[in-house]
Amino acid sequence: MTDSADAPQRTAIVTGAARGIGAATAGRLAADGYAVAVLDLDAAAGADTVAAIEKAGGRALAVGADVSDEAQVTAAVDEVAERLGAPTVLVNNAGVLRDNLLFKMTAADWDTVMGVHLRGAFLMSRAVQKHMVDAGFGRIVNLSSSSALGNRGQANYATAKAGLQGLTKTLAIELGRFGVTVNAVAPGFIATDMTAATAERMGITFEQFRQDCAAQIPVRRVGTPQDVADAVSYLAGAGSGFVSGQVLYVAGGPLN
């Protein structure tokens, strides 16, 4: 959020922002006043998110990069700094699932999930931190998950999401002195393409899956991408400067 009418517009990067939680978060941060880099594997995939932001009067740029690729991350962050301004907010949201029970999980399934979630968040945070340190202000928000507490069929994903909590706390310790806070949001069940794919894999309809999950959630509904975007907005804003190294569960009830 800009501090005053004449303050420069701050720039945020949201990874995996072509759809789902990332798209909602990009829209929310644009509404909060940030220029938003909509980063996804392919710049063309981010076009709808950018168009929605521009239609609402915001400023956005689609950027293509695989967050697990060091050279692509460096190039993407350089492009954002040049075209939108130095990024001082980073939301590490890009994610993939390669669910399977341990005995069927391949090493490639393991490596892919670690690469996108952990290596991706590491590379993006490392590339962006210099801009934050120069500005004396920064906000990093990592997307963890309730699966970090353990979830059948997700040895790779649960490990990555728990690892992101360790990264969050460590970067909070390292970067705090530069005005940079680092937090995680850990969503429970959020209705997106990702959970729709899980329903398909389980052989049930998405509607049935949502109803079954909602019955187990204290607020009796599943989450929406907007629920997560609103939580990220708080952690990305100027008003959360004394909150760092925290994991905020956005799950319709207490999880830990």
Ligand code: NAP
């Ligand atoms: P989604 O709908 O599958 O969207 C994920 C986005 O990330 C896609 O646009 C995807 O691009 C992009 N992406 C994948 N690999 C990438 C890479 N290497 N580099 C750049 N972008 C990449 O997922 P979502 O449900 O919105 O989830 C967003 C985040 O929240 C993820 O980190 C997820 O683990 C986490 N989360 C989700 C839930 C939930 O219930 N949905 C719960 C807890 C945590 P492609 O379309 O090209 O693959």
